[in-house]
Amino acid sequence: MSGDAAALSIAQQDRVFRPHGVAGASVEELVAELTRTGYDPLVTPVGRAAGEIPLTGAAMDPKTVGPGDLFVAVAGSRAHGADFIATAMAAGAAAVLTDDAGADKIREIADYRIPVIQVTRVRDAAGPSAALIYGNSSTSGPALFGVTGTNGKTTTTYFLRSLLDAVLRRHGQSTGLIGTIEIAAGEATIPSKMTTPEAVQLHSLMALFRESGITAAAMEVSSHAISYQRTSGLFYNVAGFTNLTQDHLDLHGSMEKYFEAKAALFARSRTRSSVIIVDDAWGLRMADAATGHVVQLATSDEPAASADWVVTEVAAEPLGSSFTLMHRRTGETIRCRTGLPGRFNVSNAALAAVMVLTAQETAELRVPRQEVVSALEHADPFTISVPGRMQVIGTAPAAIVDFAHNPDAMIRTLEAAASTSQGKTILVIGAAGERDSAKRPLMGAIAVRMADHVIISDDDPHGEDPSQIRAGLLEGARAALDEEALDATLEEITPRLDAITRAVEVAEAEDTIILAGRGHEVHQDFAGTKHPIDDRIELARALRRRGFPTAPDAPVTAEAADAVSLSPSDSTAEGGHTA
Template sequence: MSAAETTLSVAAQDRVFRPRGVVGASVEELVAELTATGFEPLVTPVGRDVGEVRLTGAAMDPKAVGPGDLFVAVAGSRAHGADFVMTALDAGAAAILTDVAGSERVRDRVGYRIPVIEVRRVREAAGPSAALIYGNSASSGPALFGVTGTNGKTTTTYFLRSLLDELLRPHQRATGLIGTIEIASGEDRIPSKMTTPEAVQLHSLMALFREAGVAAAAMEVSSHAISYQRTSGLFYAVAGFTNLTQDHLDLHGSMEEYFAAKAALFARRRTRSSVVIVDDPWGWRMAETATGHVVTLATAETPDPAADWAVTEVRPHLLGSAFTLYNRHTRESIRSRTGLPGRFNVANAALAAVMVLTADESTGLGVSRREIVAALEQADPFTISVPGRMQVIGTAPAAIVDFAHNPDAMIRTLEAAASTSEGKTILVIGAAGERDSAKRPLMGAIAVRMADHVIISDDDPHGEDPAQIRAGLLEGAREALQNEDLGSTALEEISPRREAILRAVEVARPEDTIILAGRGHEVHQDFAGTRHPIDDRVELARALRLRGFPTAADAPDTEPDPDLAMTTRLSPAEGGDTA
């Protein structure tokens, strides 16, 4: 099924993840496993021997529970999962894993009708529990390639899967993908609800992958997922680190805590080999913190000579770049390329390449190094379209949709535009509500420093006043315009976003570049809990066609709306800020 065409609830997604055949485990076996791994479980006695109770699945959402499932009841921000124990029991739950508060709620509601396994760290215990039930181990497969970092995770995982596809297809084996945009098993796809699913879903998905003949999978690993123990019980063949820049401080509080969350992925107990981009001090610190086999990769214009691998000889190639990977130990040189614009996409491609080159025989890929090198040099695995990541919608003007939604990502995207544009850069940006508000003025200032025409609009306000969010961006933009020599940079505030996109196309000339930043592949805006359909890619393609501008071959196939007028609420001549 198509990620673009199908919308599933979390519970429905959970059911899609279920394998047909499950190893299963008794409650007695599960308690023994949790005891052996240090969770010190307590089991509420029931009228029958717990050894008789067989578990054949696991679910954290009570609406996703099926017969024979372990219901994992965790504390949420508004309620405790144990409050919904009757829903889980009616659906056939065979046992419950929960914490002290959850045990009390279960006893109050159902007494001693069902085994209750009580642990102190229930989220952390969910992963090993599901792993036992679904028969997952460090060697059971598929080979997992996990990618974490602030920016570049999605593109790197798409590059990884493309390369793995090229290698495994001749062997009649499939690949998988788990990430922000979609979850894919071979040709089957469903849209994602979160960057990294819950632990019970991931372990179910691993068993489903094996049934589908998936030999390797690329997976985004967010800091939220690590902090909330969603990856508990998983083992990665290779983990990759892209970069660390300011983001998600609403969750982590500080860059130190943010770093610590990411670093947890690179422990020997959960990752066999690590590949770390070391273009800044955070990268080198991650390489020093990681345990097990660690490989360093330098992708900056002046690569650090101490890195194991370096990107060299970067040169333009169509819209993207050709580059060479050089190993300082073996003096091996591998030439490859990417069709996506921007130096940061060279880094993403290089990371994907080195991760696969680093995978040893124990991963079970069954491909030779010669095959990997041949795929990198001849098959062009990194010239693919990644939904909403530097996705080219129009060609004259160049019109691009990107997910850049923090300061560092904005800089990278705008640098890529400047390197290929012969005219002005026209930028539409917003910021998400109820998120790190400190980055908003920074993003506004970056926008007017690096773009020629900036239109500040809405992203996902969530429960926050959209005007207040725009004001934070405008504050940084106006201060930069006032205090810095930024020439004739134009600044406008336009809401709703559809009108902002129309305005961007209205002021563009064929030699210009339009960038819609922040939303990427997303197809709804959240205004105080109400979802409003909008897809930047569709709106941009429609606006371009209204003006008679050419669109890319894979731009959304939508008919222009003749009722749309190319007008906006504000223009520079009517009160918009200019400098």
């Protein structure tokens, strides 16, 4: 695993995921396991020679198949994996796991040259199959900490890993991370291709983590991953829930279906303990739906009566907040803090803390409780930089890049800005194409209600017309401006680089600039063509060109040296606010 890998292909990333040594399993053993667990497999050809074929890996993408692999052929949106059986066989696939439609295709193309294991629920069966091949079980390790919810998953997993690091490092143990931004094993990292990898890659990663001496890992678990069975066969020491707000309805169809997808993570069969934030009705419902050991956490000013842990004594600091965690039954109190701005980051930090406090000791994870408490009170584990999550790029004006890309996340981000800003709030937003379009007018309305100067630009249009996406945002913004007599400036500027430049042009030192929606991402997708742009770099560059100071860990640009000799008063760009 290499930390300097800026962009790996799918095949290269898969190679990095693979452990060096695999116990493996035979086709006969795999069929027996699938039979035992109720998948009712049909295997052809049948015979001793076929059954004894060893399987030493698993792959779902034909580009990633290697010698000895089980090729898992599933139906996709545009094609079936079975259509690529010739490619998989040429790469060394030893057997195929597929559904009825795939089996028919494979027998036609491949004849009976390799074993075909046919099941009805192939995506679901992929996880247990890979688990057998890579030697994973509910007790094999590493200890997994999974986080799901609409907003806050990434930050909470970074907080989790930081706290686990603070405790485990003193015992010579390392931690891992699986999420939207990166996958990490100890000090080594690679960029992520998706929030949660496919099941076959996750099980490969578990074996790699063990091989690398990783004791515990924090993992984002998206609703897509749960719906598409990417976490099948994994078992979590603790699973945490942040919140549920409108997003991904293009996949789930309704909030009820979205809730059901998230709730599947908190079944006793998948996790030992669940920690649920119960700040609203969705959280309370999730706590009721969860089975097994359930811990309720309240982080709002009016905590639910059923909460086990509550957040109290929240105090805003120049950057971040301090707060107290109190256990209602025992009376235990733990003083904590986070260096990230916003009340929602207090919630994220509290969730991470309670998840580690709730972790049950296993053979892989031995975390003395008092060491966790000491780390919370003295090691400041939640004062870390999370790429693209309320990441401070400039100081005067305050200039922040955040991943907020749905209505609730926008509200939280803008509330955080309002709590510290002395001047006006300047917001750049867009929306992704081919995603939940119903949220666009809502986001536009929220923007003009809560920001003083709103610049609507592009995010990732994908295959959709960018002007149509912007029109949805503008519709909501203009309606709110007209109907509510709001005093805000609204502009439409594209490309995004021009929008960023404009935001800095109109800013004064006491203002706050927020670039929302893209966070850590470094490309925009226009109809399949990637256009390089990193909000963090472009914001830092624009600030330095105007002579504004940047944060100590802001990206270095060509203007950094020149910025030393400039001050905000040297700028000639226009500022101020017009109604």
